[in-house]
Amino acid sequence: MKNTKLLLFVFLMTALVSCSSEKSETHKKERPNIIFIMSDDHAYQAISAYDNKLIETPNIDRIAKMGVLFTNASVTNSICAPSRATILTGKHSHLNGKVDNHFQFDTTNITFPQLLQDAGYQTAMFGKLHFGNNPKGFDQFKILPGQGSYYNPDFITKHDGNIKVDGYVTDIITDMTLDWLENERKEDEPFMLMYLHKAPHRSWLMAERHLDDFTNREFPEPKTLFDDYSGRTSPAGEAEMNILHHMSWAGDNKVFPEVMDELGIAEIGFDKQRYTYEYSRFTDEQRESFMEAYGKVNEEFKKAYPSMSEEDMMKWKYQRYMQDYLGTIQAVDENVGRLLDYLEANDMMENTIIVYTSDQGFYLGEHGWYDKRFIYDESFKTPLLVSWPDRIRAGSRSDELVQNLDFAQTFLEAAGVESPDDMQGESLIPILTGNDGQWDRDAVYYHYYEYPAEHMVNRHYAIVTKDYKLVHYYYVEDQWELLDRNKDPLELKNFYDDPAYADIKLDLHDRLEALRTKYKDSNEISQKYIDLLMKDAAEGKVFGVSKEKVEEIKERRRRLM
Known part of the structure; x- marks a missing residue:
């Protein structure tokens, strides 16, 4: 009798373990691969899925044809390193601490690659990170130091030290990416791959x-x-x-x-x-x-x-x-095609989320400008194309107000990983899967900090809805702009003092304050960052601004106090 009971117990335990193992394997296989493709300063105007007046980008467009194209995607702070910090941490700049390109990234921040790695994802990064030399949460990385070089670039690697590779940077980053997929990736585990181009960043050297x-x-x-x-x-x-x-x-x-x-x-x-x-x-x-x-x-x-x-x-x-800017994009598009062709040839499309985006938008002559930083659309908005077969309806479009703030929580939810409570974005999964009714965001928050510095774009924060932007420039002068996105799509007129907008202005002021409270931003925090940068600028340590210019700014400020 005892032997019978023992045999029954062993049988039941074996069945339970087997069942649990099968469930675990099923869960592993169901978790999607994630490929995050990001270029540096790639304007949405230079992607033919948005507008083909400047260039045809058939390979990047493939992602939109397979999935969704977002027409109202934006960033929280339109400048390279802060945008990347927001993507990794899921927090606004004032909380993750990377408000500008001048100060260092706080490596005590928890990033979504760390959380995915802890949850069993293989993780790899190739290309341009822009800050630091040892990104956390990656099994493999080969990254450009700082801005990197277009020709014969140097790389910081996880396992091989510092190396120099002959050739053109866009091709090389893709070679490294494909090599990892082919030779290092474990086929039985999900992966998260960050494939990050230097192009089309200044100084625009094409292949x-x-x-x-x-x-x-x-x-x-x-x-x-x-x-x-x-x-x-x-x-x-x-x-x-x-x-x-x-x-x-x-x-x-x-x-x-x-x-x-x-x-x-x-x-x-x-x-x-x-x-x-x-x-x-x-x-x-x-x-x-x-x-x-x-x-x-x-x-x-x-x-x-x-x-x-x-x-x-x-x-x-x-x-x-x-000619030069778009020439660099031609190589990006060709190389995105190489990656997509590899995925198709190796039957890897089915359970893979593919994202194409930029760290922010860029001015291509609009307002006479190049570069970014301002909240005017060409800088504030960013391209976003996402595919995920059988989850996202092919060829769809969305005008929802989504931001780079949302990537971390989106990827974590897709992977079945719980997001930390202090992340501030919202998962895009409802929009991606056709459940738009679960998405209720009607405004986004923006805050730019790097002044005085290169390009001399004044500090400002704003609320943006589908119809309006209310913008506060607060240092040096205190000024407000109200932009009507429908009536004035070129953003050439300030309607702030127009009596016809009085009620709209009051409503936007209230909603802006509510957003600042929600995201834990304040005048005190802004002043802290002003003081820190002004101290370094006065000592000649801030790129693009002289000590003499700093003194002029201080005098302007004194006259207003």
Whole structure:
């Protein structure tokens, strides 16, 4: 009898363990792979799924055709490193501490890759992180130091130390990514892969194979290329990112330094220095290709320059900017195609979430600008395309107000991992799976901090709805803007003092204060970050601003107090 009971007990326990093991294996297999593709400064205007006036991006568009394209995706702080910190932590800049490119990232922050790794995900990162040299939560990484280089780049690696790889950076990052998928990934475990491009970040050096094509293309000009910055508050006019006045001749537009000297053209910022650094990284063969393509550009410029008006120069610099910027995107699109082809060839699409985005938007001549930082759409909005077969309806679009703040909680929910209570985003799973009724966000919060510094864009915070933006510029001057996104889509007029908007303004003020409370932002926190940056700026430690400029700003502030 005892033996019978013992046998029965062993049988039941074996069955339970077997059942539990099967459930565990089923859970493992059901958890989706996650591939997060992000480029640096890739404007939504330069993706043909959004608008094909500038360039065709058939491979990036494939993601939208397989899934959903978001038309109202945005960032919480439009500048590189802070955006990446928000993506990793799921927190606004003032809480994760990475408010600008100047101060270091607080590595005590818990990031979603750490949580996925702890939950059994394989994790890998290749490309541009932008801060730090030892990202937490990754089994494998090979990252560019800082901004990285377009040609023959250096990499910081987890297992091989610091290395230099010959070739073009966009191709190399993809080679590393595909090699990991093919040779290091464990097929029986889910993975989270961050595939992060340097392009199309300044100084816009395209691959050799695209030089002849793109240096001969001509592009349509934006309607606001010659914006005079009237009709709004003063920060638009104070900013130093106008294509004519602030984009450098050699470092950005590839005018040879000797041609600048011959024509008597003065440097703009770190002009020749930027050019010399990039030029020094070429191999002899790469240098020959560069000189052949841009030699023709320089010869034509030398002939035209003596009779050029300021308007002509603006038009010429815009075309040069677009040729180089879009040329770098051509390589990004080709390489995204390589990744998608690999996934299809290896039957890996079915249970894989693929995201394509940028760390923020970018001005492509709108308002006469390059760069980002402002809350005007081309900077504030960012491309977002997501595919997940059998979960997301192919070819769908969403105009919901989603942000980079939401990625962490989205990936954690998809993986069945609980989000920390201090994450501030919202999971996009309801929108992705067609349950929009479970999504009720009607406004987002934005806060930009890096002033005074390069490009001199004033500090501001804002509430943004589908219809309006209420923006507060608070340092140096105290100014408000109310933008009507429907009536004035080019964002050229401030309606703040228009009596017709009195009720709308009051409502937005109330809702803005509620958002600041919800996200735990305050004037005291803002002042803390002002004091920290101003201290370093006064000591000459902040890139792009002189001690003399800091004293001017302090004097402006004193006059207003």
